[in-house]
Amino acid sequence: MADSPPPTGSVLTVPPEFQYGSIFRQGEAAITGMWLFLAQECLFFGGLFLSWIYCRYWNIAGFDAGSADAQVWIGSINTGILVTSSFVYAMALACIQGGRVRFMTILLGVVAALGIAFLCLKGYEWHLDFADHTWVLDPDFKVKGALEGGAKLFWSFYWISTVLHAAHMTVGIGLVAYVIMCARQGRFSATYHTPVEVVGIYWSFVDVVWLILWPLIYLIGRAS
Amino acid sequence: MIFRIILLAVTWVVLMALAGGEFLISGIHMALPDRPLVLLPAGLMVLIVVLVFMRLPRAPLIARGFALVAIFWLILLLGLGSMDALTRNFWWVQGYGGR
């Protein structure tokens, strides 16, 4: 029962919250709010990118030497996973807008699974990095000599940015799970599915952040 | 609906191709200061994700405005912020070899 799409027309009975004139306005406000929140997120990560510019500019050789030790394969596979998950989410949105709630639920399950796969790979990568003596407080830090300071700065950037990104991923997985739960309760339909859309925007944004972090961490210093 | 799914699938293929291209480019030996050029395909990928997957063109007008605002302020932060590092002048203390 929960999985069957509600009959068309029942959606009009979804009442807006009391301050809105219509459910349409309410949805518009939610989407606008999410985009504004993402503008905020841009500047949050912007500060991190500025620190990347400073650290690399002052220590270009050491910074890239640190980057050469990053697990480029895991990072690149993760890029593929995230791009795919964004694509699957967009498909899920297309499904619900075509009224196919059940398809959407399945696709969102795939999205959440891809997100968890990303985090698992990330955790494995962190494990490898630790074993590789790249933790900045490691007394046996991997890079020695003139390049040590720059390499340490790279690894600082690496740890802070991947931890922050993973935190955003975790929130995203939680949100996707919430949307799946609501969908199974039959709350969404072709005409009302604002939470699906809003969470989708957030999910793709986390993907976008990774698309920037991927070259900053793995690719720019790769062939040095 | 069908058209939309085809569009999404094509976008996914393009994105994966761009990611692969970016990965290959990054393997080419370049001078260190030139290496941030690797970010160009990444920027293109971001643009595609924002336009197609996040459906920015279909967002409310003001949400599109906020997207532009984010870009503008990001440029401001990174541009004005790095201006100092890029143009800083050093006065070395006597007897100190310096960096």
Place this chain on the structure above:
Amino acid sequence: MSTTASSTASSTAIERRQISSSYLGEDFRLLSWLTTTDHKRIAVLYLVSITLFFFVGGTAAAFMRWNLISPDGMLRSDETYNRLFTMHGVIMVWFFLVPSIPVTLGNFCIPLMIGARDLAFPRINLLSWYLFVTAGMVVLYALFVGGVDVGWTFYPPLSTNYSNGYVLLAAIAIFVAGFSSIATGLNFIVTIHTLRAPGMTWTRLPVFVWSHYATSLLYVLATPVLAMTMVLLFFERLFRTGVFDARNGGDLLLFQHMFWFYSHPAVYIMILPGMGVVSEIIPCFSHKKLFGYDFVVWCSMAIAVIAFFVWGHHMFVSGQSLYASVVFSLMSYAVAVPSAIKVFNWIGTMHKGFIRFDAPMLYAIGFIGLFTSGGLTGLWLACLAADVHLSQTYFVVAHFHYVMVGGMVSAFFGGLHFWWPKITGRLYPEMWGRAAALIIFIGFNMTFAPQYILGYTGMPRRYASYPPQYQVLNVMSSAGASVLALGYLLPLFYLPWSLFRGPRSVANPWDATGLEWQTSSPPPTVNFYATPIVTWDPYDYKEPERQEQLDYHG
């Protein structure tokens, strides 16, 4: 209920019904306040919390002024003094000034002014208050178990490598408080975009709403960079990551860039809402249309944008690039233009108006003078050569206190008195209100005018002791501070008194034109029983007796 009201036509019964049908009488249990999503109740919650922080921060300031009576420092402890000024700065900036007007008066008035029933995201509004309170608890804990000795700016390497205070806790508190601001700003922007009543076009919005729109942009776009700065500071102090540490090749100035990318716009967060309040009060008590509405509005937006171009003027003597300094200096001059235009507009509004000197108007007039003084001295500091002499002196302290305290706090008190009848349904005692306004104005100038001279003659800030030649002016300043403290304490007594004993207010006690005055005082939970339809321009003050008045004055 309704039968009693109609049968006994006594005024008390009607009053009781008014109260019970208002947002205040909805439910009296504490839990109903702590779980409310009503923007008016959240505004009251915020009002109580920031008042607490205002007096905690003020107490620290009182100890500082007491210490500076003697050149050797009355406290006999530099360490204690460091902790006091840090506590004063952190609490006053993040826990009073940044939230002050937006979260209380803004939260209360914006939906009323645009004819909405609530903010766009009422639950996020409540979340914002809880984040604020959590952050406040953390910072109070940090400050009372040992304090922080790095100043409110948290500059490394002191904050990262050398300080033995509770920097980590303070950084966490500021991070959380930042997200409280972001939540409020996001809520305001979306509300103003989506929930305006029919006919409430952009050019009919009160300037108060426009100012809050500009402030919210600053909240949303500047605060995340502070959040990231605090994250980096946190990792730096905990793990010695080295981003701000020159020994690893990091850059100290990066911290200052990121910090001021937030904290300079934050200065405008701390003044724009005040400008909004003053733009409401002055037309009302001059009984005249706001002069140059378009200019005031566009200047608010211009300030919000240019605010982001000027942060480097805090770093002229830090060793940053000279080219950057020149650019930042020129932009700092530019930001003075819209601020000055606003001052001219307020004066133009008062010109040939029918001015009443009620307490809110006294605060507003004080605001204009003190803000002008603080703003103009800001131009001295924007000048590269003058700044070399003046930075890190009491001149800077006096400059920003004129803007923050003389400007924003005056505006906050003015707005609080102005909307007090709307918030509580009671009138405050007018005589006491005027007395407090005058005492604050006089005490403020007594406190901070000597500091201009102290700074100009070279007394550095942030020191517990000073050469004896500065003692006279320091004692004058400390004496003024006690007058100022008296002025701030007065409302703490007469405003709560008026809650119980003040005369009942009618819906529109000031004869003002804003939409918020059209609903009852205090407003019902839904704000308006019927959605208002706006067909008039803002500040539509009639001037019925103009000819007569002119004749009277000859």
